Amino acid sequence: MTDFQHLRGFRPIYEADSISLLQLFLNAHFPGGGYITSLGSGYLWDFNAQYPRLHQAVPIQPLLRNFLQDHTEHPGYPERLLWVEDIGTHAGNFLPNIQFLRPDARLDPASSLLVRSGGGTHRATMIRFGPTLR
Numbered sequence: 001m002t003d004f005q006h007l008r009g010f011r012p013i014y015e016a017d018s019i020s021l022l023q024l025f026l027n028a029h030f031p032g033g034g035y036i037t038s039l040g041s042g043y044l045w046d047f048n049a050q051y052p053r054l055h056q057a058v059p060i061q062p063l064l065r066n067f068l069q070d071h072t073e074h075p076g077y078p079e080r081l082l083w084v085e086d087i088g089t090h091a092g093n094f095l096p097n098i099q100f101l102r103p104d105a106r107l108d109p110a111s112s113l114l115v116r117s118g119g120g121t122h123r124a125t126m127i128r129f130g131p132t133l134r
Helices: 018-029 041-046 052-056 060-069 077-085 087-101
Strands: 034-037 114-117 119-124 126-129
Touching: 018 060, 018 077, 018 087, 060 077, 060 114, 077 087, 087 126
Parallel strands: none
Antiparallel strands: 034 126, 114 119
16 A cells, blocks of 8 residues: 555656556546546446436546556556455555645545445545646
8 A cells, every 4th residue: 555644755756656557547547637436337326316426426446447457567557456456445545646646636525425235335435636737
């Protein structure tokens, strides 16, 4: 895990750094900023009527999984793949890492929602962030 305290003195970002892979992903898919969630799209559809804002968030898991398939040789690949494969455990890692890359990133108040579906309960981690820094 790369926590925010560790990241504060971590400049510049080098190509082999694990966080550089997340930076490449954000720059490719969200150059103008975005609104993402750790929930899968199935949960978003199930709760669209109850929580309309959930439907506006882009599920990060399938996008990041597809992106990683083109970057399997990157040294940060195993760590980021773990985040994707066990997103329930690692969803909390996204905010400090995205805040490092996009300082205006913040949790949406909807992140406090507990979404129930398929007999399970999932926290709706949702993050808003601005455009790529120049």
